[in-house]
Amino acid sequence: MIQLYWKNATAEVIGDTHGITQTDLTGLGAALTGAQQTLTEQAAAGKLGYANLCVRRDYRDSAMALVEKHRPGCTDLVVLGIGGSALGNIALQTALNPATYNLMTPAARKGTRLFVLDNVDPALLHDTLALLGRRLATTVFNVISKSGETAETASQFMIVRELLRKRLGSEFAKRIVATTDAKAGTLNQIARQDGYDMLVVPDDVGGRFSVLSHVGLFSAAMCGIDIDALLAGGAAMAERCAAADWSANPACMLAAIKYLMVARKGKPIHVMMPYSNRLVHLADWYRQLWAESLGKAVNRAGEEVFVGPTPVKALGTTDQHSQVQLYREGPNDKLVVFLEVAKHSADVRIPDAFADVPGLAYLGRKRMSKLLAAEKTATEYALAVSQRPSVTIRLPAITAENVGALIYLYEYTTSLMGELLDINAYDQPAVELAKRATFALMGREGFDPLAGEIKPFVKPDAKYLV
């Protein structure tokens, strides 16, 4: 079972300027109870969209039906998506398959190779399509966009569709699976006209909460990930997060600590630091969830608040040699959340080759997992000695079940944070302006007035060029 350990964020360990006291928690009690009640009611009324995903059989079944259709004979899967239509897919793949997955032989792998193109970098697209080369006929492109009008995904889709038409003729539509709005929208229409297999971006689930829907499930299952276990883990965590006693509820405690750290203890930077390379892209998924949900200019009463802790990704032990100097000696403005793994998918023993070399002898006969665990404890200790708070989320192992649970834990914690901060955690109003400005710069009809406003930004003013 995933567990949260929070002693090293308390006044008992790091003093009451930086650590959480019983008084802090008591003071937050009513607000937290209220937040928990609100969300419990929303979930019960089916209004907390993502909360239903783990128990829906229909999404699971329809995703698996397409997986069973497409996996035989399929060598490569390319996801065309960005933001919530890519970060979860990448996180699941990195967590649950080896780092070497795409380099393995088909026999050694559990499924198709996976490429997620979540940018409009022309070199990246060019290089990836060049690599796929003659394998296009055995490649599936999963284009994921609710509207179909996200510029990045749309442009990639247009290029890929044209390429497939040229290479495969009338067969091209068989190589595309569209995950999009169930009823309307640009991609929905094209998919119907061209005749793609279709999956659904649910109406009531925002992109950044959608990984356990068709959005994330299809690519995961194509790569051999056990999506039943993933959903079961999410469902089990949902039950734990429903507990009214917040001191026994991991989401409530995590939200309480995160809220107190940013609102009362001057810690606006929230680091997620897994001690496992497999969890590093879960930290990227968290970055979106946290930043887009909680970075808000106004509260629900419309008053300006400009809130939102800044999520930062780090990796242990790697970042001990990069970021920990700053974390220990720089401004005391961070909360570090460690992700710790009790049992790794493989282990390696260090040989006893240098028993007579003082600087190496102690490593002999130890397992590498022991070294990794020691480094994490050492960092936790070093931060505490410098009065820097940390909490640990401990996974017994990186299984689909635990990853599903971790995802749900963070989604629900984000909802609780939204309640505590009294903001709308489900919109992203600030993203719109850059989208519209992009339309204007690309000459989309109807955006001329905005194009005029942006003009000064297009050509550099020589006075400020060095």
Add this chain to the structure above:
Amino acid sequence: MIQLYWKNATAEVIGDTHGITQTDLTGLGAALTGAQQTLTEQAAAGKLGYANLCVRRDYRDSAMALVEKHRPGCTDLVVLGIGGSALGNIALQTALNPATYNLMTPAARKGTRLFVLDNVDPALLHDTLALLGRRLATTVFNVISKSGETAETASQFMIVRELLRKRLGSEFAKRIVATTDAKAGTLNQIARQDGYDMLVVPDDVGGRFSVLSHVGLFSAAMCGIDIDALLAGGAAMAERCAAADWSANPACMLAAIKYLMVARKGKPIHVMMPYSNRLVHLADWYRQLWAESLGKAVNRAGEEVFVGPTPVKALGTTDQHSQVQLYREGPNDKLVVFLEVAKHSADVRIPDAFADVPGLAYLGRKRMSKLLAAEKTATEYALAVSQRPSVTIRLPAITAENVGALIYLYEYTTSLMGELLDINAYDQPAVELAKRATFALMGREGFDPLAGEIKPFVKPDAKYLV
């Protein structure tokens, strides 16, 4: 030529609460002139170690000699290193070779495959060694550690050495290249005893400034990167950074803006946001350079200051769909540094396939690079409208020359920041405690007293476990 554009960080664009005024710059003038003078003198006296790397022929020649010896017949190169012995290697490879490099056929690639193992994740090491499998006899392991006692690198090295001995017998030493101290130390001794080819970690260059030494040059050249161009680019930038007139000196202007933002404008978070997947690991390299150099508890007079801007990595356009909501609406506590590329290594044209679909028509016949550039300008504009400062570093193209220049620009800017903050930018005292604590936890002789102190951190206190 790389250029810095800083208008969108000025009061003229974003107002004088958040933007830099002429008065701010004038006020900093004397300090900046002093800092520049100090560094110029240090460089002239040969005391700014990294500043000499770009003009030294001996390092370049000895690295190339080993590359010429090892590249014929070598299929795979594995770097064993961490922190400054890995981040630069990864940054160069990602910037100057395709994302698909390791997946390409040997004929299509410019050199050997590259794996950089910069962690002690047992699954990662296991999976990588399993992948290499029977290719060990054609793999070179480049172990990089000045002392040879860094626990992560040492443990990997011990495992790999044992494996090679078992598989290759007396030939094993031919598969290892040790980059280490030239004269003494644990790895130096082992390398001499075993008979490895050797390269040097220079005495006068700290790990995070060492990418243009043997540390980074060997793996780059093994992967077909033009290290002469890399060094030439660094040398050309060194000349520009030596200019006494700081308003015409990109490093001085970058340092001035970064310093004013953190010290005067309440912006302790410094985001590096390349609009190119190829530059994303340069941002990781920057994270170490910035955090370890500038995150310091005391100034040079020994007074407590707890300074250090927090470096954050973002990626355009990807993070427009993840972080920009927070950057525009959250606390106004960030400076965004965009890395922009004028000409990408490849481009792709979007077909005119949906001329009658309003949401897609505008994309038809445009190059993808134009879309990427528009997204960047749109984000710059959207930030400015919200009074959020940004600067842009513009690369004409991602060539070895420009990457070398960018590296030097940031190294020198870091030195200037150290002068302005009046701290030692070249040490990392806070890293030591976690190292020693790791020794204690692993049972290294002589660390028992520390083990006692850490004990409370080893086993969770059930009271704080949820």
